[in-house]
Amino acid sequence: MSAQSHGLATHGASPTAPPDVPKRKRGWPVAYWYLLPVAISALLFTIIPFIYTFYISFTNYHRVFRSREFDFIGLDNYRQALSSGGEFFPVLGWTFAFMFITTLLNVGGGMVLALMLNHDRLVERNLYRTILIIPWALPSILTIQVWAGLFGLSGPINLVLQNLGFDRVRWFLEEGSARSAVLMTNFWLSYPFFMTVGLAALQAIPRDLYEVADLDGAGTWNKFKDITWPFLVASVTPLLLTQLAFQFNNAGVIILLTNGDPQASPGSRYGVTDTLASFAYKLINEQGQGDMGYAAAYGVFTFLIIAVFIIISARATNAFKEID
Amino acid sequence: MAASTHELGGTTHRMAVPAQQPLPADVETAPAGTDIREEPKWYQGRRFQENLQVWIIRILVWAIIALVMFPVVYVVLTSFKADGRSLNATTLFPREYTLDLYRQLLSGQSNFLRWVGNSLIMGLTAGVAQVVFATFGGYAFSRMRFPGRKHGILFLLVIQMLPINMQVVAYYRMLAAVGLTNTRTGIILILGFGGSALAVWLMKNFIDSIPKDLDEASYLDGGSHWTTFWRVIFPLVQPMLVAQFIFGFIGVYNEYILTSILIADDRLYPLGVGVRTLSTALSTSWTLFCAAAVLGSIPILIIFFLAQRFLVEGLTRGAVKG
Numbered sequence: 001m002s003a004q005s006h007g008l009a010t011h012g013a014s015p016t017a018p019p020d021v022p023k024r025k026r027g028w029p030v031a032y033w034y035l036l037p038v039a040i041s042a043l044l045f046t047i048i049p050f051i052y053t054f055y056i057s058f059t060n061y062h063r064v065f066r067s068r069e070f071d072f073i074g075l076d077n078y079r080q081a082l083s084s085g086g087e088f089f090p091v092l093g094w095t096f097a098f099m100f101i102t103t104l105l106n107v108g109g110g111m112v113l114a115l116m117l118n119h120d121r122l123v124e125r126n127l128y129r130t131i132l133i134i135p136w137a138l139p140s141i142l143t144i145q146v147w148a149g150l151f152g153l154s155g156p157i158n159l160v161l162q163n164l165g166f167d168r169v170r171w172f173l174e175e176g177s178a179r180s181a182v183l184m185t186n187f188w189l190s191y192p193f194f195m196t197v198g199l200a201a202l203q204a205i206p207r208d209l210y211e212v213a214d215l216d217g218a219g220t221w222n223k224f225k226d227i228t229w230p231f232l233v234a235s236v237t238p239l240l241l242t243q244l245a246f247q248f249n250n251a252g253v254i255i256l257l258t259n260g261d262p263q264a265s266p267g268s269r270y271g272v273t274d275t276l277a278s279f280a281y282k283l284i285n286e287q288g289q290g291d292m293g294y295a296a297a298y299g300v301f302t303f304l305i306i307a308v309f310i311i312i313s314a315r316a317t318n319a320f321k322e323i324d
Numbered sequence: 325m326a327a328s329t330h331e332l333g334g335t336t337h338r339m340a341v342p343a344q345q346p347l348p349a350d351v352e353t354a355p356a357g358t359d360i361r362e363e364p365k366w367y368q369g370r371r372f373q374e375n376l377q378v379w380i381i382r383i384l385v386w387a388i389i390a391l392v393m394f395p396v397v398y399v400v401l402t403s404f405k406a407d408g409r410s411l412n413a414t415t416l417f418p419r420e421y422t423l424d425l426y427r428q429l430l431s432g433q434s435n436f437l438r439w440v441g442n443s444l445i446m447g448l449t450a451g452v453a454q455v456v457f458a459t460f461g462g463y464a465f466s467r468m469r470f471p472g473r474k475h476g477i478l479f480l481l482v483i484q485m486l487p488i489n490m491q492v493v494a495y496y497r498m499l500a501a502v503g504l505t506n507t508r509t510g511i512i513l514i515l516g517f518g519g520s521a522l523a524v525w526l527m528k529n530f531i532d533s534i535p536k537d538l539d540e541a542s543y544l545d546g547g548s549h550w551t552t553f554w555r556v557i558f559p560l561v562q563p564m565l566v567a568q569f570i571f572g573f574i575g576v577y578n579e580y581i582l583t584s585i586l587i588a589d590d591r592l593y594p595l596g597v598g599v600r601t602l603s604t605a606l607s608t609s610w611t612l613f614c615a616a617a618v619l620g621s622i623p624i625l626i627i628f629f630l631a632q633r634f635l636v637e638g639l640t641r642g643a644v645k646g
């Protein structure tokens with residue numbers, strides 16, 4: 001096993017490099033032909049729109065479908081966002097809280113389930129796994145809408161709570177319950193992926209490691225700490241960064257579930273479950289809003305935050321070092 | 325397939341080895357001395373303990389399954405509901421059952437079949453586009469050396485994190501310039517032909533895990549990059565091609581934000597956006613939404629379970645190398 005991984009680690013670098021070099025040098029312009037589709041796509045659908053968004057963020061462009069004329073207003077959109085009455089900081093706070101809490105819940109919950117299903121004597125493991133994976137297999141655009149209905153004031157969840165003798169919960173009308181509803185729904189959507197990854201890693205642990213540990217008299221806790229846990233963590237860690245970035249931008253679940261509601265205070269434009277991404281959507285799409293320049297400023301903020309986030313985590317983890 | 329588990333095991337194995345190292349010396353002495361005397365009592369205790377553990381786990385898992393599956397069971401039963409169409413009901417499950425809601429959806433008096441068709445057109449095109457972009461781009465980044473490669477990869481990483489929905493204004497203006505607003509083509513262009521950075525990145529990592537010796541053999545036979553790509557790489561990346569196609573398809577199927585802004589005509593909506601008109605709190609068609617959700621979920625569910633292996637491998641193997 002270790003010899004094999006050693007081989008895997010080196011074959012990319014030294015043994016193959018010498019015969020490969022002349023070929024590469026001769027053929028490098030060919031690479032651009034392979035990259036042409038991606039390059040065109042990146043230019044048209046990422047770079048140009050990004051520059052244009054940046055430009056729009058300095059204008060008062062309003063209402064996406066009607067007006068064609070707008071003026072350059074400098075940094076006004078940014079000033080408005082960062083001003084004391086602005087929406088940026090409160091929304092940013094919940095965006096970060098949401099990103100970290102939901103990632104922690106989803107990854108942690110998935111790992112706990114993986115550990116439970118991994119028990120040696122649980123012979124019907126695959127049946128449970130197949131059932132528990134179903135939320136992932138269903139299209140989220142539909143299941144989020146289902147959850148929005150389930151949490152309705154007179155919806156099924158409150159019906160169950162009433163029948164069990166509890167009070168109805170005003171799910172989407174109060175800050176704490178609305179935020180819990182978002183986290184619960186997102187957990188339901190995301191835990192199966194981490195459960196699957198974790199279980200695959202646990203099942204790949206060589207049995208003889210445990211047998212040897214048994215012979216050595218290692219207790220359950222020590223086997224878990226020294227064998228199971230390192231394998232589990234190693235399988236999930238590389239996925240954390242992507243998961244955090246995904247959740248940071250995950251506006252779909254919020255728009256379809258709560259639409260950012262309830263309002264932070266009467267008359268405010270943002271709700272307590274709004275993240276930067278969902279708030280920008282509302283600025284663009286909601287009736288009477290269509291404040292495109294202001295929304296674009298939020299796009300730029302989001303970009304800057306993500307860029308900083310990537311750089312810091314790339315530095316800290318070395319995850320994105322190109323080795324070859 | 326095999327290479328992936330090796331790789332996963334390989335990296336983690338190295339971490340676990342130290343725990344194992346002191347053991348080989350004991351292996352020969354320990355069983356002879358201790359096991360024979362202590363085995364029966366110790367064995368019984370362990371057996372009991374394990375039974376207890378496994379039953380606690382079983383009961384917990386049953387409880388979790390009940391909670392997790394509640395929405396699914398509820399929606400399926402509600403989709404057959406005959407008494408009352410709104411979300412607010414006095415009983416959790418219907419008292420009378422009917423197929424009327426399904427008949428209504430499939431009869432053509434609703435837009436449902438149109439939405440299904442739209443989803444298929446947009447999803448299939450986007451899936452194919454993503455596969456082509458990812459395969460060629462990933463191959464170049466993985467196997468070729470050219471000026472700009474390193475920065476190209478970093479660039480890909482950054483733009484894959486960029487929220488596509490932050491750029492709606494720009495997309496709208498671009499589509500308007502070529503007369504493609506409020507069309508399926510516009511959505512296909514943006515969602516199918518754009519946003520391929522993540523797909524390229526995953527494919528690059530997947531190809532990285534294919535041993536280069538195979539390429540070398542093909543080059544020694546006089547093969548070019550092009551023939552090597554088709555003879556060596558293409559057959560080996562097929563699990564990933566399946567995964568990318570499905571990611572592309574489901575990505576469009578699940579997209580709400582851009583589609584709901586860029587398409588105004590409800591006959592052009594894909595399924596997920598279309599049924600939103602039925603599911604909102606004020607709607608009186610909640611049961612009809614449930615039937616639509618069931619019909620709209622079944623194909624995805626089937627595709628998912630058929631291709632599950634590929635999807636999990638595509639996501640994890642791509643990321644593990646990252």
